[in-house]
Amino acid sequence: MRLVNRLLATLLCLALIAGGVLVIAEVIAALVGAEPVVWDWRATQQWADGTSWQNVVVRIVCVALFVVGLVLLLAEVKRPRLRRLxxxxxTGTDTRPxxxxxxxxxxxxxxxxxxxxxxxxxxxxxxxxxxxxxxxxxxxxxxxxxxxxxxxxxxxxxxxxxxxxxxxxxxxxxxxxxxx
The missing domain is CATH 3.30.70.1350 (Cation efflux protein, cytoplasmic domain)
Structure with missing residues (x-):
């Protein structure tokens, strides 16, 4: 499980770095007055403004994220494989165990x-x-x-x-x- 945890942590770290670089590039482009560089976030914002929480797509995405989070949580809570006995x-000694x-x-x-x-x-x-x-x-x-x-x-x-x-x-x- 240690290997899986390390791989998941690496993938999450890379995704967060890529997202941070993307946000920085988009903020700089917005400050300069240019069009979106990589991702048209304005179109996504317009879609989100017009979409309600009862929409099927939103519910499916929420359920999928909940299931992924639950699987990750259970993987972390599971007792690790015993490596040492x-x-x-x-007993009866004055030294520290x-x-x-x-x-x-x-x-x-x-x-x-x-x-x-x-x-x-x-x-x-x-x-x-x-x-x-x-x-x-x-x-x-x-x-x-x-x-x-x-x-x-x-x-x-x-x-x-x-x-x-x-x-x-x-x-x-x-x-x-x-x-x-």
Whole structure:
């Protein structure tokens, strides 16, 4: 979302600069007594004087501007994507707390290393979200009971890793082990 915000801010800035330059050029042309330079604002003023608020064109433009404004507002109010998982603050110390956090990629790498360290797991894919960690492990075993045991062992390894990381709020864990 940061990239979209920057692009929208750049476009708005360029539009405001162009509008400012246009207004300056038109004001100078009006002071000198010349015709409009770029935009015939007098014709627009005459159209606006003769158009009522109940006109269909005016209503359509107002609704379109309202919808665009609402979409921009919702885009700004939406919670940003979680990039860091905060570590719990130490209690019982006299020092000021330090804001420490892990990146989602770092947590995923730690969980992946723990799960692939389980005997029988070939590989693992890990997705870290705000409140949930999904682990998809693969094994070479086709025995359903062994796959179930590996599923439990991978979940235990994930929970143990999260406990060692000491996150402020521990996400829920879902592990799925499949045979290949």
């Amino acid at each position: 905060r570590v719990a603050a130490e 330090v804001d420490t956090a892990y990146t989602r990629r770092g947590v995923a790498a730690a969980v992946r290393a723990a799960v692939t360290g389980v005997d029988g797991v070939r590989s693992a894919r890990v997705k870290v979200k705000r409140r949930r960690i999904r682990v998809s492990a693969t094994t070479g075993s086709f025995n359903k009971a062994a796959v179930r045991r590996l599923d439990e062992a991978a979940a235990d390894a994930t929970r143990d890793t999260l406990r060692r990381l000491q996150l402020r709020s521990t996400p829920s864990v879902s592990v799925r082990t499949r045979s290949t």
